[in-house]
Amino acid sequence: MKAVVTIQHPAHVHFYRHVIDELETRGHEVFVFARENDLAVPLLNAFGIPHEVLTGPQDSLSELAKVQLAYELRLLRRVRKIGPDVMTAIGGVAVSHVAPLVGARSVVFVDNEGTTSHRITTPFAHVVATPRNYDEDYGANHVRYDGFHELAYLHPDYFEPDPDALVAHGVDPDATYFVLRFRRWDALHDVGEGGLSLEGKRRLVSMLEEYGDVYITSTDPLPSDLEAYQLPVAPTLIHDLLYFADCYAGDSATMATESALLGTPTVRIQSFAARETDMTNFVELEETYDLLRSTPDEEEGLELVREIVEDPETRTRWRARRERLFEDKIDVAAYVTELLCEQGGAAVRTVEQRAVSAD
Structure with a gap:
């Protein structure tokens, strides 16, 4: 399986780093793309996670749309060459738009209600995952789990203070x-x-x-x-x-x-x-x-x-x-890993089914 992870915030690095480790341990390929951030890229470097920076940060809210568009276009160009089975992000605006264009499944994690960007994300995502008590409902593709995003790295199974x-x-x-x-x-x-x-x-x-x-x-x-x-x-x-x-x-x-x-x-x-x-x-x-x-x-x-x-x-x-x-609460990193494998497998099966149909 080929998985693409996108990073826009320091917490996203922490959220995915144990997931990335587990996916690679299982023999899957993981490709990480990032937007420049005051701490996100330094954290990726510090944890030794190979990645590619696609855009710099916006200097103001007025620049946000321009930077977002550049980010999505560059992400599309890169993942077309990769051919991923699954793409994932927190928030997931770019992932939800790009994944269908390359035949990948998109798995988006959300934990902040009432955000305007959800209107241009969740309708396009194959799976939207939220904590159990999340107030909004995204329909048939919405899955819920008993945890907080931050437990993907602060659960005692992963974090021991030094x-x-x-x-x-x-x-x-x-x-x-x-x-x-x-x-x-x-x-x-x-x-x-x-x-x-x-x-x-x-x-x-x-x-x-x-x-x-x-x-x-x-x-x-x-x-x-x-x-x-x-x-x-x-x-x-x-x-x-x-x-x-x-x-x-x-x-x-x-x-x-x-x-x-x-x-x-x-x-x-x-x-x-x-x-x-x-x-x-x-x-x-x-x-x-x-x-x-x-x-x-x-x-x-x-x-x-x-x-x-x-x-x-x-x-x-x-x-x-x-x-x-x-x-x-559950082990969120383990949950995320299994969900990505499940969805990535679904994408692989779809490709195989197309090949059989073509024959």
């Missing part, structure tokens, strides 16, 4: 410290949305410095007064850093989910949380497992952070809740 690696980078895992994530709001689904203000970021840093060290990871350029707080570790160690942190706070949805699944007290501050019904993955993490706090209000977010860091029992409670979650 305190020695942090020590090697000057971080004491036993010390009190906090991780903050600030992001750029330039994706298609970000139109009209936003996160922490610059003043809010400064206040958050100033408050947390009263209790311990502060480490910032940011795709949004930091002002000079915050540059000294940038991560002291390599991007491949971000989950180790998160695991031992006393609190995570920021306006990144992905890292908020990762932090919650690691059992780290987590506060998500972004406008998406303002909706009457927030995205179901965040609702489940907050209401079912009590691993997350979400708010669109900056002042409320800062107060939630303060409450967490002032409670000495917070981390102990969060870790116990994490264990309960793992009792309920």
